[in-house]
Amino acid sequence: MIKRLGVLVxxxxxxxxxxxxxxxxxxxxxxxKEKGEIVMGHREASVPFAYIxxxxxxxxxxxxxxxxxxDKVKNELKMPDxxxxxxxxxxQTRIPLLANGTxxxxxxxxxNNLTRTQQVDFLAVTYITGTKLAVKKGSGIKEIExxxxxxxxxxxxxxxxxxxxxxxxxxxxxxxxxxxxxHPQGWLALETGRVDAYATDxxxxxxxxxxxxxxxxxxxxxxxxSYDPYGIMVRRDDSAIRLLGNTVLADLMRSGEMQxxxxxxxxxxxxxxxxxxxxxxxxxYEIQALPY
Amino acid sequence: xxxxxxxxxxxxxCRAPEGVATGTGGSAAQLPGGTSAFAGGAAQTFDTGxxxxxxxxxxxxxxLGWTVVVSVFAWVIAFSVGSVIGVSRTLDQxxxxxxxxxxxxxFRNVPLLVQMFLWFFVVPELLPKETGYFLKRQLPLPEYWxxxxxxxxxxxxxxxxxxxxGIEAIPRGQTYAALAMGLTPAQVYRYVLLPVSYRIIIPPxxxxxxxxxxxxxxxxxxxxxxxxxQSRQIAEYTFNIFEVFTVTTVLYILITxxxxxxxxxxxxxxxxxxxxxxxxx
Numbered sequence: 001m002i003k004r005l006g007v008l009v010x011x012x013x014x015x016x017x018x019x020x021x022x023x024x025x026x027x028x029x030x031x032x033k034e035k036g037e038i039v040m041g042h043r044e045a046s047v048p049f050a051y052i053x054x055x056x057x058x059x060x061x062x063x064x065x066x067x068x069x070x071d072k073v074k075n076e077l078k079m080p081d082x083x084x085x086x087x088x089x090x091x092q093t094r095i096p097l098l099a100n101g102t103x104x105x106x107x108x109x110x111x112n113n114l115t116r117t118q119q120v121d122f123l124a125v126t127y128i129t130g131t132k133l134a135v136k137k138g139s140g141i142k143e144i145e146x147x148x149x150x151x152x153x154x155x156x157x158x159x160x161x162x163x164x165x166x167x168x169x170x171x172x173x174x175x176x177x178x179x180x181x182x183h184p185q186g187w188l189a190l191e192t193g194r195v196d197a198y199a200t201d202x203x204x205x206x207x208x209x210x211x212x213x214x215x216x217x218x219x220x221x222x223x224x225x226s227y228d229p230y231g232i233m234v235r236r237d238d239s240a241i242r243l244l245g246n247t248v249l250a251d252l253m254r255s256g257e258m259q260x261x262x263x264x265x266x267x268x269x270x271x272x273x274x275x276x277x278x279x280x281x282x283x284x285y286e287i288q289a290l291p292y
Numbered sequence: 293x294x295x296x297x298x299x300x301x302x303x304x305x306c307r308a309p310e311g312v313a314t315g316t317g318g319s320a321a322q323l324p325g326g327t328s329a330f331a332g333g334a335a336q337t338f339d340t341g342x343x344x345x346x347x348x349x350x351x352x353x354x355x356l357g358w359t360v361v362v363s364v365f366a367w368v369i370a371f372s373v374g375s376v377i378g379v380s381r382t383l384d385q386x387x388x389x390x391x392x393x394x395x396x397x398x399f400r401n402v403p404l405l406v407q408m409f410l411w412f413f414v415v416p417e418l419l420p421k422e423t424g425y426f427l428k429r430q431l432p433l434p435e436y437w438x439x440x441x442x443x444x445x446x447x448x449x450x451x452x453x454x455x456x457x458g459i460e461a462i463p464r465g466q467t468y469a470a471l472a473m474g475l476t477p478a479q480v481y482r483y484v485l486l487p488v489s490y491r492i493i494i495p496p497x498x499x500x501x502x503x504x505x506x507x508x509x510x511x512x513x514x515x516x517x518x519x520x521x522q523s524r525q526i527a528e529y530t531f532n533i534f535e536v537f538t539v540t541t542v543l544y545i546l547i548t549x550x551x552x553x554x555x556x557x558x559x560x561x562x563x564x565x566x567x568x569x570x571x572x573x
Binding site: 091092095100101115116118157162179180181188189192193194237 | 295297298337428429435512513517525529
């Protein structure tokens with residue numbers, strides 16, 4: 001009886017283990033194994049998430065995290081010499097390039113939202129920001145309510161644009177919208193007095209202020225008008241790469257290394273952005289440090 | 293590897309949000325599945341509630357409208373300013389000629405994108421404070437006016453060159469004959485040179501007119517919500533990038549086809565029998 005039970009247990013064990021060991025690679029990992037290279041899509045001016053460093057190579061918070069994930073891919077596939085190709089992407093190209101297989105992983109500052117998740121998939125939240133307003137000091141503007149009848153700059157097609165328009169509609173605040181192509185132009189509109197406020201993710205506003213001609217003339221004001229959780233993008237319907245990526249991120253968050261990488265880029269960071277970790281992000285690290 | 297992408301052509305037909313619950317939303321929710329054979333590797337999805345969150349169809353229509361409005365107004369400026377400059381380049385007064393040449397070289401040689409930026413961001417700063425403030429804050433729709441003026445002046449330099457070429461294509465003998473008959477120089481232009489030269493330059497003017505429609509997309513850099521800007525906007529909202537830009541491409545082709553058809557008609561109507569070859573056919 002005991003013997004039989006032993007055989008049964010052994011059989012069960014074999015069933016449980018054998019398929020796992022022989023699991024076939026699929027999706028991104030299969031493609032990487034076959035091509036012998038992994039392609040990292042990166043932004044070029046998303047300071048300090050992913051931007052071109054002094055030596056012309058992409059660096060930043062998201063790039064560091066992606067490299068940790070790529071290291072894990074090398075380990076899993078037993079390909080220590082796996083080639084890593086870097087391809088620059090823009091907000092307009094990042095999703096089609098990931099969907100059509102040009103890049104395998106996107107490292108930048110992409111907000112995770114449901115519409116995007118119809119085309120791509122996101123790993124764990126690696127940064128939390130939200131929409132705030134940058135104004136000239138002494139303008140008397142403290143909240144979006146103070147902008148009644150005034151002009152606000154918004155970057156075309158950003159999540160912030162949606163957020164501001166929704167809030168303004170809910171609160172019935174009459175705003176004059178000035179659409180801009182990108183952040184530098186939005187900043188120029190604020191500097192030249194074409195708009196009274198410029199709205200985008202607060203971390204980007206701090207970055208813009210730190211790079212402006214006279215940082216002491218501007219300030220970031222108001223409450224968060226939206227939450228924007230950033231995530232690293234991978235292809236849809238690919239649980240394997242997602243599990244691998246999330247394992248790496250959970251490990252980093254659990255071990256406290258995530259906090260070190262954060263401080264390296266944000267506090268004070270190479271661009272002197274001086275943003276200590278927020279309570280929200282600290283909590284997010286703790287929650288997403290999933291147990292074994 | 294197969295492209296992982298959810299094709300959904302219905303986004304370009306989204307109307308005002310009220311219609312979501314009954315109309316477009318319902319049929320659209322089934323559409324991704326239905327089109328998956330076309331996509332090859334569509335990922336399974338369902339309506340997250342974001343579908344048709346905005347009236348994308350109306351955005352395209354409004355974008356198309358602004359493209360047409362900006363381009364037509366810019367063309368009026370281009371045609372009138374260009375004619376004056378072009379004629380000036382053929383006049384005998386050296387100072388007038390030099391001034392017109394400077395205009396042409398200046399506006400033709402600076403990239404349109406840079407000009408757009410200069411008109412919008414730099415010019416108001418150079419003007420007296422009140423005028424600059426008026427341009428920046430009090431003038432309604434400042435970016436649209438700026439785009440019209442900028443595009444108009446840029447294309448005026450090109451029109452001017454065509455007008456000059458048209459006038460210079462007419463044998464000098466005709467001018468001398470007209471002057472000998474006692475016409476004043478103004479009358480020579482009015483009755484002899486311009487009626488013929490404008491007819492000669494209709495084909496290049498047509499290309500330029502189409503060019504204005506295409507160049508109007510540059511105005512998105514200063515915040516004009518024309519067709520390309522709206523397409524980018526919709527692409528950012530829905531991520532059905534390929535579908536939206538396909539529709540936009542077709543619309544641009546349609547506009548230019550309409551322009552070339554109209555201009556061909558104009559060309560035929562104004563054709564003087566026996567003078568120049570009838571182009572286009």
